Amino acid sequence: MAENAPAISVRGVCKDFGGFEVLRDIDLDIATGTTTCILGPSGSGKSTLLRCLNWLEEPSVGSIRIDGKPIGRTGEGKAAKPMDRRELAAARTRIAMVFQHFALWPHLTVLGNVTEAPVHVLGRPRREAEEEGRAILARVGLAEKADMYPHTLSGGQKQRVAISRALAMTPRVILFDEPTSALDPEMVGEVLGVIRELAREGLTMVIVTHEMSFARDVADTIVFMEGGCIREVATPHDFFTAPRSDRAKGFLFRS
């Protein structure tokens, strides 16, 4: 079943914060090897949905599966039980994340950030992980920064380290939460360039972004959200040239 299962499947996910519904009955499948961009106005629930996918936010109801395996809760419907911490941690190793504000570990070197979870969570031998880590850093153009500390890097470099940290887990899926929103304009390009390269290599990625031309260029699928609902799922061509919903039209014209 895992072979045909989508990389991520979301079923009936709702999330409310103290009575305010942020996500309403979300269903979504993400196919393996595709890049999905989630677009939508601020407050539409896109980041919350993304953060539900690795259970950083706990959906009030609904289920999420990564490669056919549940995350966060086991069992269906009324019989669903929350995973214990160890099960949840194991499930999270299959889904890596890149954060808006990088969230690098400041006390570790660049290479230390990249090898931390592979060595201590996945139990890979340190030398092997370091070799692999250096290779990944070279791929994103940061080979010579491996032994520096994060505070010495520019925002664009930090975000490329964060992407390397995610890649080092060889995850099934990488989630990107507005990866360029905290960057100076001249650094946006270098980060988008790396993500574009990964899309070409066929990684499965889900990206929350406000970069319209990037989304149009790189995505296989556009998910448009508004008011906590998915209003449209379309190819970039269809979405940007002929959006079906009035809300998407309004969103595109405004931006």
Next chain:
Amino acid sequence: MNGLLVVWESRDVFLLGAANTVSLVLGCLLFSIPLGILGAVVLMEASAPLRRLLAELIDLLRCVPFLLLAYVVYYGLPELGLRLDSWWAGLLSLTIYTTAYLAEIFRSAFFAVAKDNIEAAHAFGLSRSLLYRRIILPQVAITAAPMIGNQVITTIRDSALLMIITVQELTFAANFVSANHFTPFAPFAAAVGLYLLMSFVVEEGVRRMERVRKVRYG
């Protein structure tokens, strides 16, 4: 001149007193640092009743004069059937007192660790124990070093009060020499010098941590 001679001739007494002070403080830190970390973890993670109980206990300890605590341990506990000799009673009271302060220091340093890099640790599947060992505590050791250093110096000073319960530490030694030779100034000045020396060692340790912090955090 005469006083200095007295100090020199009583150097064994001073050295023994200083050794006792150092061993009391080191012994205290050996226990109170792990206990302080444990206390801070409980303050952060435990269920509300346990958390509140510990917070109240820490507040209580921080209100009690150290000397009173030492009295209770040395003179009070035997009534409950626990009789400790003066050195162990001193160590126990220093440890209890220092742990209360260190738990507060560690708790505030835990809070200061950026929420987003804790969240990243969760997202990458680090267990709770890895989160503390690999992410939180190394950062806390660096950022809290100056406050921990201050607390160690306070502990060194507090240890002088233990002479009242007959622990033969440095102040006790200075008092002993001065009383036996009727020369108060030089013996006490020598003790002050030795306390200063200990503080310098602690401050040098803090300075080194500060250099580590500069390299890593800018």
